[in-house]
Amino acid sequence: MSEHLQSWREGAARTAIVGFVESVTTGHDAVPSEQRIAVFDNDGTLWTEKPMPTQLHYIVEQWAAAARADPALAAQQPYKAAVDRDFAWLGGAIDKHYAGDDSDLHTLIGALVRTTVNLSVDDYQAAVEAFYRDARHLTLARAYPTVVYQPMVELLRYLEANGFTCYIVSGGDRDFMRPMTVDAYGIPPERVIGSAVGLHYDTTTNDVRYGEHFDFFDDGPEKPLRIWTRIGRRPLLAAGNSNGDIPMLRYVQKHPRSLSLVVHHDDDTGRGDAPYDKGAETVLGEAGTSGFTRVSVKDDWASVFAP
Amino acid sequence: MSEHLQSWREGAARTAIVGFVESVTTGHDAVPSEQRIAVFDNDGTLWTEKPMPTQLHYIVEQWAAAARADPALAAQQPYKAAVDRDFAWLGGAIDKHYAGDDSDLHTLIGALVRTTVNLSVDDYQAAVEAFYRDARHLTLARAYPTVVYQPMVELLRYLEANGFTCYIVSGGDRDFMRPMTVDAYGIPPERVIGSAVGLHYDTTTNDVRYGEHFDFFDDGPEKPLRIWTRIGRRPLLAAGNSNGDIPMLRYVQKHPRSLSLVVHHDDDTGRGDAPYDKGAETVLGEAGTSGFTRVSVKDDWASVFAP
Incomplete structure (x- = not known):
């Protein structure tokens, strides 16, 4: 069955994956297929997240447009950073979050929510689809739906098979995420779990619209809760790459026949999206001691992106 | 394809269903199968809900047990009603909700949440499974998983086909709901959307546990929000039976090729679970004027339950 994993080199990670799949799918104690659930982090696990996550690129463009329309905004963060293309401030907000300081993240999320207040989910979807069509990754200069990790797409197909x-x-x-996951990963919208802005129902137009408040940030201990809410089962396989994935990896690991994978960005592409350990120090430290299986991009993947 | 609808009599409802399915599945403008989503209310739509919803029966047993263990509780509502088997008080809380007064419902929900505080979702599942195995419907004297509406189960299979x-x-x-929906309806846990108690993640045991607060009541305008959250598409078919289903029925109805069904409990089984219009006055009134298709239990169904 390993013809599915063509971009994976022989090694401990590939061996662990194939051994896991064979152990849960064969023999008298095979796990029933309805219980074969696998969960994947997205940014840094299924596609590139540096120099900044795709969503931040999108939102920076929204803020820059808002600042052009209302110059008073341009003096405030995060609009100022957006206009100045000050990615250091924006990346810093994420880094501070991982260091336990959410002050800039709250500023950022507040401004994020303001971009969609009262927008219908359908109109937002159309705006995001246009972004995926037109935007290019900042350093790789490719459309975002093409900066997905080819070995991980092969892993999705191998698991499905x-x-x-x-x-x-x-x-x-x-x-x-939903407007790109079918084409990029073959994952339909009902299987996309992520952070959420609060919603309200418009009884005049019969549409679902975004509200004024952020609902939840699907990271850290929130991930297992959202897995239960949406799926109603403990998965068999989890894959992540950052400290925010630890609770999900451990939640899955409690299943006695599970596999928890940690993607380690130890390769240097020279294109500005790797290598890095930042935000992953703890989970990488744990990969050696906690039973998580480390996936080395440098050693375990023969290629990162599809040609 | 109508061999699937053996318990449905010829008539306007059956004709509308078959016509709808043929129109969205055949011809050059067939709706792609990934967009063929159908949503069903449960209590009163897929199974019986009188003289009281199954969940209320379960929770009454929990409260009565709690009151036996702590006599101070037995003087308070809803524990008093549970010990006295005062179903009128309990049913009244639901009726008052539909009349716009949530005071007793809040008392009831507060006591409901207290039954599961810190319980793991797995332990709750085991407790509910035991209830479905042992409990009997109060007037029909059958196990709950057998008081499902046979014509609606046939409709599920017809749509899936x-x-x-x-x-x-x-x-x-x-x-x-999740512990009974696979066997009773063929619907897996990931496709069960309902009300929710807040969750928290226990990093010591790596389990998901219930918290101290109710999260949301999946009724009325909440239903379209939860449909979007979980599915990410506007469905093509909706079925309900009470006023709380109106926003869901209208949300679906906005799709130009949709069908919205309202089950009308106009039959008299003589067994204490029908007929009734209470809680459905508005939606039944709208069935004639708003394009919802009324399903008469008396006229459209040849049988209600499987033998």
Whole structure:
């Protein structure tokens, strides 16, 4: 069955994956297929997240447009950073979050929510689809739906060929991911779990619209809760790459026949999206001691992106 | 394809269903199968809900047990009603909700949440499974998983045979439904949408546990929000039976090729679970004027339950 994993080199990671799949799908104690659930973080696990997550690129463009329309905004963060293309401030907000300081993240999320207040989910979807069509990754200069990790797409297909159902469980906005996940990963919208802005129902137009408040950030201990809410089962396989994935990896690991994978960005592409350990120090430290299986991009993947 | 609808009599409802399915599945403008989503209310739509919803029966038993263990509780509502088997008080709380007064419902929900504080979702599942095995419907004297409406189960199978994916969207507790929906309806846990108690993640045991607060009541305008959250598409078919289903029925109805069904309990079984219009006055009134298709239990169904 390993013809599915063509971009994976022989090694401990590939051996662990194939051994896991064979152990849960064969023999008298095979796990029933409805229980073969796999969950994948998105940014940094299924596609590139540096120099900044795709969603941040999108939102920076929204803020820059808002600042052009209302110059008073341009003096405030995060609009100022957007206009100045000050990615250091924006990346810093994420880094501070991982260091335990959410002050800039709150500023950022507040401004994020303001971009969609009262927008219908359908109109947001159309705006995001246009972004995926037109935007280019900042350093790789490719359309975002093409900066997905080819070995991980092969892993999704390999799992599906063995009766698994795969879900995305990301800190990214659920509705920002949904317009690209079918084409890029073969994962339909009902299997995309992510952060969420609060919704309200418009009884005049019979549409679902975004509200004024952020609902939840699907990271850290929130991930297992959202997995239960949406799926109603403990998965068999989890894959992540950052400290925010630890609770999900451990939740899955409690299943006695599970596999928890950590993607380690130890390769240097020279294109500005790797290598890095930042935000992953703890989970990488744990990979050696906690039974998580480390996937080395440098050693375990023969290629990162599709040609 | 109508061999699937053996318990449905010829008539306007059956004709509308078959015509709808043929129109969205055949011809050059057939709706792609991934967009063929159908959503079903549960209590009163897929199974009986009188003289009281199944979940209330379960929770009454929990409260009575709590009051036996702590006599101070037995003087308070809803424990008093549970000990006295005062179903009038309990049913009244639901009726008052539909009349716009949630005071008793809040008392009831507060006591409901207290039954599961810190319980793991797995332990709750085991408790609910035991209830479904042992409990009997109060007037029909059958196990609850057998008081499902046979014509609606046939409708689920008919839709699936035509490429639809069916979901439950109920005001009932999501995790109370999940242990019975596969066997009774063929609907897996990931397609059960319902009300929810807040969750927290226990990093010591790596389990998902219930918290101290109710999260949301999946009724009325909440239903379309939860449909979007979970499915990410506007469904093509909705079925309900009470006023709380109106926003869901209208949300679906906005799709130009949709069908919205309202089950009308106009039959008299003589067994204490029908007829009734209470809680459905508005939606039944609208069935004639708003394009909802009325399903008469008396006229459209040849039998209500499987033998």
